[in-house]
Amino acid sequence: MSEAPRNLSPGSGHWVLRPLPDMDEAQFHQWKTLLEHRTGMALSSERKSFLETNIGIRMREIGCGSYQTYYEKIVAGPEAVMEWATLVDRLTVQETRFFRDSDACRLVSDYVMTRPREQLKRRPLEAWSVGCSTGEEAYTLAILLNESMEQLGLPPLYGVTGSDISKPALEKAERGLFNPRRLTGMSEPLKQRYFRPGARNTVEITEGLRERVCFTRLNVLDLKQLPMQGMNIIFCQNLLIYFRRWRRREIVTRLADYLAPGGLLILGQGEVTGWQPPGLQRVPSEHVLAWIRRQSDDE
Incomplete structure (x- = not known):
C-alpha cells in the first residue's frame, strides 16, 4: 500500500485535508514584513486570514506543513526565486474585466479627441497601464485609442505598455485569450x-490590436530604474490600495515624472488624498481622480 500524502489524513473512511496550524502573530508579522519589504504591499491585521489562506493553499500544493519551513524555502531555499514568484502571483492577481471604470474610459477618449491634430500626426500616443494584471486594462486602453484615432480620421499612431509584478499574469496577457465574462x-x-x-x-x-500592446514585468518599487519617458497617458487603478499612504505618494510622484507635457495621469478614486505635486493640474471631475501635466513655455 502506498504512503498517504503528507498533507492528507484518514477520517471516517475517506481522506480529508489535514488542517494547517493557525498562523500566530509572530508568523504573520514575519510574512507581512517580507511582503512589504519586497513588494511594498502592506497588509493590515484584518488581512491576516487572506494571507494565511493563500499561503496555506500553496503549502498544501507542495506538501509543506510548517509556515516557518515554507518561509525559509521562500527566503533562502534552492528554488527561492521561482517559489517567491509563484506566491506573489497568488497574492496580487485580482479579478478584472474590460472597460471596468466607464468614467475613466470616457476621460481617456475625451483626452485623445481634444489633442491637437498636428500633434497626433507627428508623434505616436504612448499609454501605460500600471499593474495591468492579465491585460484587460491595457487592451482596453488600446481599444479606446484606436477608436478615437479612427473618429478623428487619423492613422492609428499609438502604443500601449502593460506592466505588472506577476510573470504568470503577464504571460496570460500576452496570449490575449479571455473568458467571455471579462467582456x-x-x-x-x-x-x-x-x-x-x-x-x-x-x-x-x-x-x-494585440500587436499594439506590449507587456513587461515591473515591481513598482523599482520605478526609478525604468527607461520609459514621455508617456501621454498613465493609467494606474486598484494598485495603490495595497500600499501605505507615504508609499502611495512616492509611487504617484514617480509616475508623474514619466508624463509628457500635457500628459494624463489617472488613478483610482480615493487611492490618494491631499496630493498635489508641482507641475500637475487636477482634472475637474467628480467621478475620476486624474491630473494633467502642465506645459511650460519652453516645452
Missing part, C-alpha cells in the same frame, strides 16, 4: 470588432 459591459460592436472566438470557450484579441 461584460462592453458594447456588441466593440466585441465584434476586437475579439474573435478562441480555443476552449474563450475569446481572443484580434492580432491587429
Whole structure:
C-alpha cells in the first residue's frame, strides 16, 4: 500500500485535508514584513486570514506543513526565486474585466479627441497601464485609442505598455485569450470588432490590436530604474490600495515624472488624498481622480 500524502489524513473512511496550524502573530508579522519589504504591499491585521489562506493553499500544493519551513524555502531555499514568484502571483492577481471604470474610459477618449491634430500626426500616443494584471486594462486602453484615432480620421499612431509584478499574469496577457465574462459591459460592436472566438470557450484579441500592446514585468518599487519617458497617458487603478499612504505618494510622484507635457495621469478614486505635486493640474471631475501635466513655455 502506498504512503498517504503528507498533507492528507484518514477520517471516517475517506481522506480529508489535514488542517494547517493557525498562523500566530509572530508568523504573520514575519510574512507581512517580507511582503512589504519586497513588494511594498502592506497588509493590515484584518488581512491576516487572506494571507494565511493563500499561503496555506500553496503549502498544501507542495506538501509543506510548517509556515516557518515554507518561509525559509521562500527566503533562502534552492528554488527561492521561482517559489517567491509563484506566491506573489497568488497574492496580487485580482479579478478584472474590460472597460471596468466607464468614467475613466470616457476621460481617456475625451483626452485623445481634444489633442491637437498636428500633434497626433507627428508623434505616436504612448499609454501605460500600471499593474495591468492579465491585460484587460491595457487592451482596453488600446481599444479606446484606436477608436478615437479612427473618429478623428487619423492613422492609428499609438502604443500601449502593460506592466505588472506577476510573470504568470503577464504571460496570460500576452496570449490575449479571455473568458467571455471579462467582456461584460462592453458594447456588441466593440466585441465584434476586437475579439474573435478562441480555443476552449474563450475569446481572443484580434492580432491587429494585440500587436499594439506590449507587456513587461515591473515591481513598482523599482520605478526609478525604468527607461520609459514621455508617456501621454498613465493609467494606474486598484494598485495603490495595497500600499501605505507615504508609499502611495512616492509611487504617484514617480509616475508623474514619466508624463509628457500635457500628459494624463489617472488613478483610482480615493487611492490618494491631499496630493498635489508641482507641475500637475487636477482634472475637474467628480467621478475620476486624474491630473494633467502642465506645459511650460519652453516645452
